[in-house]
Amino acid sequence: MSDNDSSSRLSFRHGVHPEEFKHLTAHMAVERMPFVEDYVVPLSQHAGAPSVSLVQKGQRVSRGEIIARADSFVSVAQHAPVTGIVTAIELGEHPNGLLVNAIKIKADPFSAQTVDKKILMPWKDLCLKEFITAVQTAGLVGLGGAGFPAHVKFSIPEGKKCTTIIANGCECEPFLTSDHRIMVEFAAELIQGLTILRHFIPAEKVVIGIEGNKPDAIDILRNEIQKQGVDYEVVSLKVKYPQGAEKMLIKAVLNTEVPSGKLPIDIGALVSNVGTLVAMAQYFCESIPLIERVVTVTGTAIRRPTNLMVPVGTPIRHLIEWCGGVTQDAVRILLGGPMMGIAQKTLDVPITKGISGVLVLTENEVQELSTYKCIKCGRCIDVCPMYLNPSLMGLLARKDLYEELEERHVLDCFECASCSFVCPSGIPLVQSFRIAKNVIREKKAKEKSKQN
Amino acid sequence: MYQVVFALIPVIGAAYFFFGLSVFLVSLAAVSACFLAEWLFSNGEPRHKSLMDGSALITGLLLALTLPPGFPMWMAFIGGFASIAIGKIIWGGLGQNIFNPALVGRAFLQAAFPTAITTWSLPDGHYFSARGTNLAWPFFQVESLDAVTSATPLASMKFQHESTDIVNLVLGSTSGSLGETSGVIIILAGIYLASRKILNWHIPISVLVATALVSGILYFVNPALYPSPLHMLFSGGLLLGAVFMATDPVTSPMTIKGIWIFGFGIGSLVVLIRIFGGLPEGVMYAILLMNGLTPLINRVTRYRVYGTK
Secondary structure, eight states, X not given: OGGGTTTOXXXXXXXXXXXXXXXXXXXXXXXXXXXXXXXXXXXXXXXXXXXXXXXXXXXXXXXXXXXXXXXXXXXXXXXXXXXEEEEXXXXXXXXXXXXXXXEEEEEOTXXXXXXXXXXXXXXXXXXXXXXXXXXXXXXXBOTTTTOOBHHHHHSOOTTOOOOEEEEEEOOOSSSOOHHHHHHHHSHHHHHHHHHHHHHHSOOSEXXXXXXXXXXXXXXXXXHHHHHHTOOOEEEEEOOOBTTTSHHHXXXXXXXXXXXXXOOGGGGTEEEEEHHHHHHHHHHHHHOOOSOEEEEEEEOTTBSSOEEEEEETTOBHHHHHHHTTOBOTTEEEEEESOTTTOEEOSOTTOBOOTTOOEEEEEEXXXXXOOOOOOOOOOOHHHHHOTTOOOHHHHHHHHHTTOHHHHHHTTGGGOOOOOHHHHHOTTOOOHHHHHHHHHHHHHHHHHHHHHHHO | OHHHHHHHHHHHHHHHHHHTTHHHHHHHHHHHHHHHHHHHHOOSSOXXXXXXXXXHHHHHHHHHHTSOTXXXXXXHHHHHHHHHHHHTGGGTXXXXXXXXXXXXXXXXXXXXXXTGGGOOOOOOOXXXXXXXXXXXXXXXXXXXXXXXXXXXXXXXXXXXXXXXXHHHHHHTOXXXXXXXXOHHHHHHHHHHHHHTTSSOTHHHHHHHHHHHHHHHHXXXXXXXXXXXXXXXXXXXXXXXXXIIITTOGGGSOSSHHHHHHXXXXXXXXXXXXXXXXXXXXXXXXXXXXXXXXXXXXXXXTOOOOTTOO
16 A cells, blocks of 8 residues: 555646645634525436425425435435525526526524434445435435436446445545545545445445545545555545546546446446545434535635535525635635636525535636637647547537537547646637537437437 | 747847847838738738737748848848738638748748848848848849858858858857857747747757757768768757747647657758758758648547547
8 A cells, every 4th residue: 555655646647737725725624614594405406307395385394304305216305404494495596507496495593403313224234225215315416516416326237347436535626625624534434435335336446546635634544444444445646637537537546448438337437526425424324414515615815715514505605704705806706616616696506515615716816818719739638638639629619510529529528627727828618618518418319309 | 929029039139149230120021011911811800919919920020030131121021921921811810820921931932032032141240230132122133232141051061061160050150041040049048938838848859859860860871971960950940940930839730749750850851951952951841841741740640539449
């Protein structure tokens, strides 16, 4: 194990090195955000079908109670983040910029806000099917950002075999430190979560991948592994963006590539974010469903950057207030990191399960470059971790040539934004690919429905 | 792009030091023609934008620096106009051209005015005088007022088998085009641009390595017949071409592998043209030829997309 200690050479090729800014919050212990008055729980916080509400306006709900059930297999349950009264089920703000149906809850100021715990069967007595259902009922989704329902990932398709479970503790986005703090402060739960997962998915190897800039997390987890007497391996990875992308992590840890259009499980790998594993352990050991998560509130425009444990559904207004507000020159609020985060238009937008950071940037930091023509310098090609040709794809996207874009593997682009980051002409490359991907997917869906 | 202009200032300064005010006259003519062509033909978008992006300025300056000190201004003006019109706009504007615009302009002048573009004079150290031929009236032949015309180091090597003192070559006190003589200044400018990541250092290095390698082999075979690699590197427009022309991102390949193919192509062609061709200098044609091959090189050196075979 120790041969990985100092080297941190394991990585993928290409990628970028944005300034980290993690020092703002990396040392700050997670503090609990006090309860606020209003909560907004969007019924769609995950990839797949939105959950179906089980409550009515005016109904009293208690913290941890199921308030919406999974609609289909690719969907999860939602739980009340606070004890209070349902004030409305109506359209509400969502971090992705859309309005989606949401359950709005007014917190009961006199409630003790203890979690409404159900007695669960010990996880060792569950069968695989019961485990999958339990994960779905716990409302677990990938906490790294994509929000893919965890139980779908854990359902290994027939004929496939999981050989390696990889816990993703890279956290390669600048500024964000929520996964870092989770690994430091919830090490026991993380290892426990891996043990539970391996019980149901008997992988040969369990690896925790962490970027080398978190040596404290690496040490703590190695100690915890010894303490719990398990054979998991902690590997230190090179600090490089986007090391935390599933495909890049697999390349770094296993030195294999996920074939285009396939899933990691097709090559026997299962990647899960460290936060998801901790949340899973908390559900099976303490029967606390996914009702809160760690969020880094940071940025040079935040007066008191810190890491917060926040109930899902808390409007970001309260997080920013709790962190001392913003400085005069604050101009942009992002949910997520600076590379892939989504700019917000309102402070009413709630923290959802996939949001790991609230980032407020100053005027200087978001200076918009005027866009020039592509001069074919090839820098985007040199950094694209998927080895695509963003320069050419950018020209194709500008002319709406979607078939050619598909031939150029635009669907393999996972929108890490490295190309936009290095473009000297300030061309919004990743933005145009995002649009192109949506257009191509819609077209495919239409063709499919026509055939049926 | 203005970083490139900053890096050109010492090169222009060296040209002033060696050739006097001529450098400003020729530059003025070339740059103003570039701006005029850019303004006349760029109607697809706000005109001030393409004028201000710096590319026309760079093209004009680079063209001027490849011309002889006594080059008539009106010819430089035509060259500058051709650079932008034929070298850039006709292809669709910035980013779309296949050939380096400044070199297209120079090739145009080489074809149009073969005598004027090969009439060289030695540095004279007169800081406040220009060469009279600079001010020649269009379409009138003017008797050269310059008493001293002088062969370039490459020409004397080729036709008289005389090699020039390497110290003079490095410092630049030889005859040649305005901006090409002072190797040391160009190298410093190149290091500056590479450190600011404005240019891709693989390009000049691959060109120079190839030139040194190919000429080194020839020199090793017969040192009496062929010039030394050092003479090759520091004479003519090689350094200016390697640092400022071949590095044009638009007309060079986009992958590292492609860049080394490109650089080796330029280096070998330079040596082949200089030693076995009819002309004493071959940097311009070497770069233009490899510019033409660049789309093909890009195609051949395409990366394998992650997760595909």
